[in-house]
Amino acid sequence: MNKHISEKVINRLTLYHCILQDFISRGTQHISSKQIATLLHIDDSQVRKDINLLNNSGKSRVGYIVKDLKKSIETTLGFAKTKKAFIIGAGNLGMALAKYDNFTSYGLNIIGLFDNDKSKIGAKINSKPIMDINDLQKFTKEQGVEIAILTVPGEFAQKTAEHIINANIKYIWNFTPTVLDVPSDVQVWNENLMGNFLQFTYTI
Amino acid sequence: MNKHISEKVINRLTLYHCILQDFISRGTQHISSKQIATLLHIDDSQVRKDINLLNNSGKSRVGYIVKDLKKSIETTLGFAKTKKAFIIGAGNLGMALAKYDNFTSYGLNIIGLFDNDKSKIGAKINSKPIMDINDLQKFTKEQGVEIAILTVPGEFAQKTAEHIINANIKYIWNFTPTVLDVPSDVQVWNENLMGNFLQFTYTI
Numbered sequence: 351m352n353k354h355i356s357e358k359v360i361n362r363l364t365l366y367h368c369i370l371q372d373f374i375s376r377g378t379q380h381i382s383s384k385q386i387a388t389l390l391h392i393d394d395s396q397v398r399k400d401i402n403l404l405n406n407s408g409k410s411r412v413g414y415i416v417k418d419l420k421k422s423i424e425t426t427l428g429f430a431k432t433k434k435a436f437i438i439g440a441g442n443l444g445m446a447l448a449k450y451d452n453f454t455s456y457g458l459n460i461i462g463l464f465d466n467d468k469s470k471i472g473a474k475i476n477s478k479p480i481m482d483i484n485d486l487q488k489f490t491k492e493q494g495v496e497i498a499i500l501t502v503p504g505e506f507a508q509k510t511a512e513h514i515i516n517a518n519i520k521y522i523w524n525f526t527p528t529v530l531d532v533p534s535d536v537q538v539w540n541e542n543l544m545g546n547f548l549q550f551t552y553t554i
Numbered sequence: 555m556n557k558h559i560s561e562k563v564i565n566r567l568t569l570y571h572c573i574l575q576d577f578i579s580r581g582t583q584h585i586s587s588k589q590i591a592t593l594l595h596i597d598d599s600q601v602r603k604d605i606n607l608l609n610n611s612g613k614s615r616v617g618y619i620v621k622d623l624k625k626s627i628e629t630t631l632g633f634a635k636t637k638k639a640f641i642i643g644a645g646n647l648g649m650a651l652a653k654y655d656n657f658t659s660y661g662l663n664i665i666g667l668f669d670n671d672k673s674k675i676g677a678k679i680n681s682k683p684i685m686d687i688n689d690l691q692k693f694t695k696e697q698g699v700e701i702a703i704l705t706v707p708g709e710f711a712q713k714t715a716e717h718i719i720n721a722n723i724k725y726i727w728n729f730t731p732t733v734l735d736v737p738s739d740v741q742v743w744n745e746n747l748m749g750n751f752l753q754f755t756y757t758i
Contacts, residue, residue, distance in 0.1 A: 355756070357753045360749060361746055361753065363749075364746055364748050364752060365733055365744060365746060367748075368731055368732060368733045372732065372733065389735055390733065391738065427752050427756070428752075433755055441650065442647070442650035442653060443650035445646040446645065446646035446705075449646060450731075450747075452708070452748065453751075456748045456751070497755070501650075521754075523751065523754065527572055527654075527656045528576065529569055529573045529593050529594065534595065538595075539750070539753075539754035540569060541747070541750060542568055544571075544656065544657065544660045545567075545568035545569065546743070546745060547660070547662060547727065547743075548564050548568060548631050548632075549564050549565065549743075550725075550727065550743035551637055551662075551725070552559070
């Protein structure tokens, strides 16, 4: 699958996926583009256009077949290919993300958390162990982890990022409000909550 | 300020703002577009183009004046206009957001949290009280709150959203993995963490 799908389309497809999961849990078998569009307050021609990008065959007279459409989104967005990740920072945000079971169904396998707080190390959150940050390099290598989810307080972000990079992790999902200074072979995705908020409230 | 600024530009400007805050805390007075661009792994012509959208006069021979540029971003993005919000759900995510002091400097004033767990009601997180969800309507009216930040578990999201709407709150920042069914006069911003993650990892 090398067809280019834009960020906005990926974003909408994951929202459709949420809706489809909800329909499945309620036992509904069919869904129309209009139903999806109404829930998201967008145009149903947009929904049809997005769905046409998928190799989706599950269309019937009464609408899309919910299970087939969900499967098509998963195949297209590559959920099947599981990625392993560690959460760095077992504070409230790290714990919230560790408890977020939804990640697994999207192919993100969070294996454990790391912290430097001795009182937390050894505990488990949602069956995931909290480990000593000094063991990061060892466990990264042993378990073949590619992604670090960074949730430490902003003032420790840069130093912790350097620790992550030393452990040979090349992808950092950065939840801290700090822009990280990293080598060019390391990719950082800034989960810029304030930027998102301002996009939302810009017109209020 | 009615000049239209695209979502991508807003997003970048808030990242520049993070960098500027960091430079100020280190006592640095000047910054070049190249320095910003290098940290974000983007082109410096892009940075200059974005900054040209601001009414920024603080440019000197040695670069932009950090404090002036920060101020220009704040004026343009309207941080000055403070918005009041409640967090609905005092779980790990709600607590993490309540502790995130950075919000205040962006004009988001989180006044308190609401939960239905009697053992949490009455406590304080980062000086913000946890209140009884049954009192939401009363406090919303008394304090003129416009925004609800929804952080309850997915299975309670729709029911809680209805409670929020009954309290006459028109803006919901939705952190749950559920697409909410709301009337057309209510605006929902889906903080679609999975969508963001998939945009990031789509090419890995």
